[in-house]
Amino acid sequence: MTSLAELCAQTLAIDPSRPAIEFDGTWHDWGAVQALAQDIRRKLSESGAGARGSVIFAPRNRPSALAALLAMLADGRGVRMIYAFQSPAAIAAAIDRLDASVAVLAEEDFTPEVRAVLAAKGMAGVGLGDMTARAMPGLEQGTPRPEPTDAPQVEILTSGTTGPPKPFPIPHSVIAGFVQNQGVTMIDDPDEPPFLMSFPIGNISGVYSVAASLLRGKRVVLLDRFTVQAWRDFVVCYRPKAGGAPPAAVAMILDADVPAEDLSSLKFFSTGAAPLDPTVQRRFEDKYGIPILLSYGATEFGGPVVAMTPQLRAEWGDAKFGSVGRAMAGVHLRVRDPVTDEILPPGQEGILELVSPRMGQDWIRTSDIAVIDADGFLFHRGRADGAIMRGGFKVLPETIERALLLHPAISAVGVVGVADPRVSQVPGAAVELKPGEAQPEVADLEAHLRLHLPSTHIPVHWRFVATLPKNPSFKIDRPGLKRLFETEPAR
The missing domain is CATH 3.40.50.980 (Rossmann fold)
Incomplete structure (x- = not known):
């Protein structure tokens, strides 16, 4: 090679x-x-x-x-x-x-x-x-x-x-x-549309975007960050047959009410890196008539390992709606019962394990809840570790909690994922202050967090409470914490 x-x-x-x-x-x-x-x-x-x-x-x-x-x-x-x-x-x-x-x-x-x-x-x-x-x-x-x-x-x-x-x-x-494995080493076709790159260069999606385009000699249109206007302008200018963007982009395109004729060249829209709300997927497909092809992967797997291909979508249609597809060549999947640890038969929900040949032949245990049906299609049901899937970024609540506890006014804090139509989830933080401390401004807490964490970890929703909800073991009651954000969250 x-x-x-x-x-x-x-x-x-x-x-x-x-x-x-x-x-x-x-x-x-x-x-x-x-x-x-x-x-x-x-x-x-x-x-x-x-x-x-x-x-x-x-x-x-x-x-x-x-x-x-x-x-x-x-x-x-x-x-x-x-x-x-x-x-x-x-x-x-x-x-x-x-x-x-x-x-x-x-x-x-x-x-x-x-x-x-x-x-x-x-x-x-x-x-x-x-x-x-x-x-x-x-x-x-x-x-x-x-x-x-x-x-x-x-x-x-x-x-x-x-x-x-x-x-x-x-x-x-x-x-x-x-x-x-893309099929050819170099591309030399100036009539082929360029590759639109909006993923950050430094993450797994960005590195593989470079590998799939620039390293093969393909022209690249590079965006500092994804915007609907820039994406729409690219599609209208170059009329590609296939397009793609982060999952959050799907809701953004719908919210912007991009005219269907602007996207008429697209036969497929590919997305991955984070879950996509099935209702958002359905709205997009109904409005534009463009099938969305989901995929599943992670940095730890060396990239994508499961994908819904155009051929699979054409063969199965809506029968597998919401599935991220079948395992790629050489990838093996199985699901284990989270309590008994036994390997489960098709159709039963459990913790996903997989072998990614890019990373070797060992089984990798994930923290994802999944179902593999009798036809080998994978359905991603969410996270077992409470991680917040914010667009393409995975954030564990404890990461934010530890950083917030470094603030001198905070006595206790709990963080949970709050549903968001664009990026699947965003962090919500409930804060308990030390006795006698004045309530800090949210902007001050955000500035404090930025000293310790990337911007993807900054909560979108905030609650200040007298006492955090606790379970009988005096640990934070995560379901009770979620209920704090079920009404319109306050800053």
């Missing part, structure tokens, strides 16, 4: 006159991408990272970040992702938990907090601008670390279900296999 570094070398040899990435109304050709990637490769080597040293990377959805990712992968470097969509203090804390000779961030993310951590840890800094890269003043040289001996990996952040988001290693070989 061709290595990921070799695939990137092929990509960096594409005709430089061909268009590569469109961002904010401007097309950047492959010549510009290649020149920037080569410049970044030089700067990383000169910074103390050596030939293959790992790099801490906080990408924003910009063309320079895509060029930087190509540069790192072409050199066979380990990439340690952190989220850029968090406060300067949280970015600095994330860097402090990791180690490398150099960190690559957008220039504006080299805040005083970040610079202080880099200096203290002996790390260099490479700043990305508008298709530019530079060694940041005062951070030109990092302390060299030993050259890695293991196979290179991309450490992608999981959703932080037991604390701060944790890095999960995806070997370069797994990403290379994904590229080559």
